[in-house]
Amino acid sequence: MASGPVTHTPWWAWAWPLLAVFVLAVQVLYPLGGLFVAIEAFALMATVFAAVYHAEVVAYRVGEPFGSLVLALAVTVIEVALIVSVMITGGTDTSGLARDTVFAAVMIVCNGIVGLCLLAGGMRHREQGFQLQGANAALSVLIALTSLTLVFPNVTVTTSAGTFSESQLVFAAIVSLILYASFLFVQTVRHREYFLQAGGSGEETHEPPSNKTTSISAGLLLVALVCVVGLAKALTPALERAIDKAGWPKSVVGIVIAGLVLLPEGLAAYRAARANRLQTSMNLALGSVLATIGLTIPSVAAVSIFLHKPLTLGLMPKEVVLLITTLLVSVLTLGTGRTTVLQGIVHLVLLAAFLFLAVVP
Helix, strand or coil, X not given: CCCCCCCCCCHHHHHHHHHHXXXXXXHHHCCCCCHHHHHHHHHHHHHHHHHHHHHHHHHHHHCCCHHHHXXXXXXXXXXXXXXXXXXXXXXXXXXXXXXXXXXXXXXXXXXXXXXXXXXXXXXXXXXEXXXXXXXXXXXXXXXXXXXXXXXXXXXCCCCCCCCCCHHHHHHHHHXXXXXXXXXXXXXXXXXXXXXXXXXXCCXXXXXXXXXXXXXXXXXXXXXXXXXXXXXXXXHHHHHHHHHHHHCCCCHHHHHHHHHHHCHHHHHHHHHHHHCCCHHHHXXXXXXXXXXXXXXXXXXXXXXXXXXXXXXXXXXXXXXXXXXXXXXXXXXXXXXXXXXXXXXXXXXXXXXXXHHHHHHCC
């Protein structure tokens, strides 16, 4: 990984994305099964490591919080494109795809990525700190976004439970964009200092990479992220067959896909926490989940309205309880600016509850 001065790109950082491109091309031209599924899985995991490396190179060059924003936005834009493409080509059974993906992303990020970072960082550094103002700003936007888009459809009466009317959908899309754009303005312009590591603890002191190295990494990062999503989609049929054979609900597919797409961000956040840069971990985690909701909801709303595709956004009661519990615990966990292993364990237990109840509803 990019842990020191970056003067050149290591061979594996460009070889793995090229391997992924080759594997995807073979899959498109000559669909194969059996052993080729294992090759696709290997290419996926290797490309995730390459994506994290290139994201770190770009982050060192542009600095925080822009470095975290690069990876969060890149992953989210590609994820949204994947959801929209499935909605356009799929039938009525894709009406809940956006809801399931967004909810899975919220649970995986807020409980999985945050929990793992707090646990790993706490075990290595005992106690870690971050900017309280930045975390509170992100959580306030997250609570408003999730409530307005995933909970309110269950209490409106214009249409059936779990759905919005066309005007309500337009309103939800507009407020999602306003909230996310406002957060970006505060994060990168108005109060950028809220999202910087306090005291410079754990920050890198070496010279940033050159413009040429950064440009190469930016291009390879985009290629790697596209390949991660493409390979995840290619592996979906095999995954669906395995889940059907196990007798699990089909919603588990969305959880696995969301987890695969979030792997680059999760790994980058984990490495930052281990390096005592918890602020970077929080920027990656909270920024990615806000981008997921703020960009996904307007996109799927536009597809639903213009192409007359059914769209269900309201969560089931079980998911609502899990969401409220996660948000409440997140407020308490990030409410002091200091964390220990205990908070990490609590969040990981909530993730385990989410995964268990998804398999055994």
